Amino acid sequence: MKIAVLGTGMVGQALAGRLAGLGHEVTVGTRDVAATLAKTAPDSMGNPPYAVWSATHPRVRLATFAAAAASAELLVNATLGVASIAALEAAGADNLAGKVLVDTANPLDFSHGFPPTLFVTDTDSLGERIQGAFPQSRVVKALNTLTAALMVNPKTLADGDHSVFVSGNDAEAKKTVIALLESFGHTDVIDLGDITAARGTEMILPWWLRLMGMLNTPMFNLKVVR
């Protein structure tokens, strides 16, 4: 499948690399290609700059948000939550129309330091805002509840015996995304219903971040025991 991964950070790299490894034709989208390639310093989390990652992933192309989106059959939003709507506007509503859009972002507001607050809670969510802003796209909220390495390689933790979630208004789009998640190795993908369920998975983040701090690692995930 032709897939655009919007965002060049840790989540974008992990998803682009894994998807390319599975044989998909992947283009990473960014605001400014030259600026992205010119970065030489690690990001604030200590991850290497995109150019370093790119050198070991020659099959993954880099393009503007719009060019990446235009040629894609399926899109992944792997931008920061605060920048997601702008990135998708740059990608262009026409380039999103009719396509599955996997939204992995969280509405985290770091402007007051750590821990971040959420800029959407309770009666709205980033997933809903994206679906509302791009009504022709087929948004599926997924993968926003675990760290990037486990999103794409769940079997590295407890042989994959843990859970992930999808929510969205389009049943066929969710089927596509569930199949994609299963191709990563996920064995317990729980469908939470329509896109309003993104409220719930996004609001897990304060708990998740606290747990990361106490466990001193992001390499954990939750399993729904039932």
Add this chain to the structure above:
Amino acid sequence: MKIAVLGTGMVGQALAGRLAGLGHEVTVGTRDVAATLAKTAPDSMGNPPYAVWSATHPRVRLATFAAAAASAELLVNATLGVASIAALEAAGADNLAGKVLVDTANPLDFSHGFPPTLFVTDTDSLGERIQGAFPQSRVVKALNTLTAALMVNPKTLADGDHSVFVSGNDAEAKKTVIALLESFGHTDVIDLGDITAARGTEMILPWWLRLMGMLNTPMFNLKVVR
């Protein structure tokens, strides 16, 4: 131990019954003893009225919030979140002073229907409000992330292979609560740190409620796989 369980609903009944079964001297606290005993209808969730439950649990006493709290060494807040501060005020700050107070309540606001919203998010929590309102008490947030039956009998699901959390400012109080949870059968009690971690566990509720709706049962819990 002499324990006061504040609240006569499903959570209060489950905790009082289990604690009494473990040999503790349990008094359930309520606003109005006569009114509680006079109820003959099930509650809005279909649970039997207190008097019916009480008949099968003769060792558990019923008293006013203040009388229950006065004689207790440890207290459990099992009231609805919207009523918790008022119930604890009725119990009396003096009767809480120096004592461990296990807060199991969630800040759910049902005034706009289902699903409820949270009346505290992000930079505050019900656990913190209770600790702030009763600074002499030793608040430990616990058990607000699973259904009452599993709070007290975790082994009935997957032989107890799932997780619960404690948070609070008093290390000794948390030790006491962890031991109590272990006496119920919990084997993975995760200490999330100080009482501000209640923000995280309370904000899980929208996800939890959605999952309950999709699974069509509250008999599930999360396990932190790490």
